[in-house]
Amino acid sequence: MDDHHELKKLKRRLNGLGLLGVVIVSVVVWCVGLHPRRVTTQKLAERQQMLERALKNQCVLRATYQERLAELDRQRSEVAKLVSRVPRTARESDFMSLISEIAGKTSMTISNFRPQTSQIGTVIGVSQVRISGMGTYSDIVEFLDQLRESSRMNRIVQLGISPLDDTRERYSLDLTLNLYFDIRPVQVTSRVQ
CATH class of the missing domain: 3.30.70.60 (Ribosomal protein S6/Translation elongation factor EF1B)
Structure with a gap:
């Protein structure tokens, strides 16, 4: 059940990063739309790097989540094989x-x-x-x-x-x-x- 709990935590993190990405994009759009003269090229480059890092982190988390999910499926399969070797009575x-x-x-x-x-x-x-x-x-x-x-x-x-x-x-x-x-x-x- 620890794997199940950890998978839930990973899912929450992925959802949080997705929401963070939307918020960051919204802030960037707002800043560029309302204050085009204040936003310099350097600030846009910094924001772009930040968004790229967030996207990369999200990809890494997604890959980790997929690996853990595959491992959980493998372990469930092993447990099912073991349980199939145990009868209901001593026999x-x-x-x-x-x-x-x-x-x-x-x-x-x-x-x-x-x-x-x-x-x-x-x-x-x-x-x-x-x-x-x-x-x-x-x-x-x-x-x-x-x-x-x-x-x-x-x-x-x-x-x-x-x-x-x-x-x-x-x-x-x-x-x-x-x-x-x-x-x-x-x-x-x-x-x-």
Whole structure:
């Protein structure tokens, strides 16, 4: 919402500069029309420079406003993508299917999948899941990469990788992660100062 507030401030400044330009032009026209003998070439040149600076400032502000607007659109798009990865309910069984699919692609063996705790906060719900498995080191890395890029928003809270034997060909994976669900809109109130 800070970007939205800043965009409003930029819009007000642009409107103010536009009004300033009209006032300046009106004053120049009045001075030239009523007092043509008093206005010297030097004063006209100074006024012209002042108007050119005001116009340049207005162009810079407009460009800055357009850049901020484009950045805000990009951020809104990113938020929409993230929100699309968060279901309304925890749906741990759907996530288990996703884990099984990812494990199958990477030759990982999942030996344990345990949903632990779920809690609903003021903005988002979090369900904690513990996963145990085994595979080669490259399988584990590939599994974690695909988990990060999966269609379900999650965050690794705890990760343990240890060799199963002295050859270090197979490793055990112990993973605890948070699954996010039930995003609720946050109401923003503006403060009057």
